[in-house]
Amino acid sequence: MAILKIVQLITRMDKVGGAQKHVEALAIHLKQDGHDVTVVTGSYQPSLWHLQEHKIPVISISALQRAIHLAKDFQAFWQLRAVFKHLQPDVIATHSSKAGVIGRIVGRLLQIPTIFTAHSWSFTEGVPYKKKLFYQRMERSIQPFTTKIITVSEYDRELALMKKVAPAHKLLTIHNGIDPIERNKTTEKICMEQPVIVMVARFEVPKRQDVLLKTLAELTDIPWHLQLIGDGSLRPALEHFVEQNRLSNRVTFLGNQLDVHSYLEKGHLFVLLSDWEGLPISIIEAMRVGLPIIATNVGGVKELIIDRDNGFLVERENNELLKKRLHQLLMDAPLRGEMGTASEQRYLQYFTFIPMYQKTLMVYQQAVSELVKKGD
Template sequence: MDKIGGAQKHVEALAIKLKQDAHEVTIVTGHYDPSLWRFQEEKIDVISIPAMQREIHLKKDLQTFWQLRTEFKKIKPDIIAAHSSKAGAIGRVVGRLLRIPTVFTAHSWSFTEGVPHKKKMVYRRMEKSVQPLTAKIITVSEYDRKLALTKKIAPAQKMLTIHNGIDQIEKQVAPNREKQEHPLIVMVARFEVPKRQDLLLEALAELSDIPWHLQLIGDGSLRPNLEQFIATKGLTDRVSFLGNQLDVASLLEESHLFVLLSDWEGLPISIIEAMRAGLPIIATNVGGVNELVSDNENGFLINRDDKDLLKNRLKQLLMDKNSRQKMGDASERRFLRDFTFLPMYQKTLFVYEQAVSKSVKKGD
């Protein structure tokens, strides 16, 4: 949790609400930047295990295993809620050894479409091997649940979809949108694989004859190359790199159009945040994105790497204020109907309670 991402935001929101509802919560993570999260002010304990990292690394993974085992023996949790492929796998092994039920939330399978073939094969085998150690698997999209069934990762009765949800906020009345001289585009994403800020910048560089300004929120290792690309294209005054931002909601409320381009996804919280802000969406049709965005209704879906269609859709919305308004209104209605926080939280808590109850009955 040293970077802001959808899975991390999901964990933070669940942890805070669980704590507010008088449950005892401890976060165990790899690298941790406390300035990005509200755990300290909510008095939620955080244990950082730096050896825990995304990539497979035998020595560090063994260190993580032993450190997790030591921490779980101290904490004696009723349940382990595991997130992300690697931490999820090691956490489930430790949970079984200590006879603690584990619920795994798949935010996007590491064998999903778009992931390199070799990595897909490794993670698919890994998920199959730890599946028997799992009390329940939550997928954040129907796409991911069906993919796991197709790949025979787990039986149907062990999996269920709980769509991501976020809190409603009191909206300002069209705060600064009307004051903006040019349509303001925003993309919120880490500058890391699988995000594709590069494709958006390439498309916009070819639309320099129409008015627009772009804000890129997030940080990561790919950012310096893209800053250089913008300088080369002479677009420095039209693209703002804002880095990590804690108050993304205010920035979205001042924007006119949200874009998220990725090679793969689960169910992006950044799109849900944009829907809450009443924005039209342009997004890559990967993972569960089409469960959020209906093409021609609250935005446009494009295929991976289809720069020509991306340019057309960008131009269409940049030049047509009425379409932006109509699609933005549809986004907000869909958010209020299907993607608010409380239903997601209640369904998730019910899964946790069931897992604990079954464990008690079995005498684990």
């Protein structure tokens, strides 16, 4: 197997999110397999990641940021061009919208094969109409610069075909996957008389901790405790809501946590309410430890959760059904157990890391060999 020089490019690594976790896991495994990997990003917070201990170089491009800013984007273009010319990678793997756009243009100009992983399209269902239209046009125009597009869910592949943003031969679905972890059989489920609900999500759009908190505020007659893992600009308003509604003794804000796994292992139920999604790694992490899931039926979520099997799907805005499903699982421990077992089995069958990794590496290798063939 040929050793590749790979750049993993993502807009930011100063926040914990599914795309960032995906990039970290790929980079570490590629390095362990002997490939030469460099992570290139905008803002970078080393304490959130394990890249340093694996001796994976990270290059921070100060001008690369999420918001559209023509002057900074132009600057990011030239900075990335200089970095790629210096590194001379065999392949550039881009993640997230901004890095995806600029990275693919630079890659094409330097004649480096460029892969884009769509962790969730910016024109997906639930995104405001004008924004959706803008990103749809943008993606269509950038598609010719792309060697291959990986979608993390079948939903996203079909959406790309339906919106005509890329031809079928350039699109392929590779479901997210994460490494199995040795289950700690001695872990005590905390406060057995009080089921613990866990939600792992940044406090930003499109995540809806507010919907969960408002619904739980109507269920104070039954036992539950909520742990919210993550951080972001919407957190202070929700802390205020918790205080106002006298829920401080039932809701814990845990901020960003490196060891999310240990909290999930002690929980009883995982909830993720989002207005849109790709294929959430946080749900896969909850499935890995055998938790039943309640989540909004958006994006590729229904590829993870089979309604009434390993959890419940609820439509956006259907707060009555959400309340009913929360009540049902909080009050029925045997049902939680059955659904949790189904979750773990589904994870082991479809969403482990190695199959995802092998398929992704194959895409990189094919992209490189296609370029070599063109050069012959």
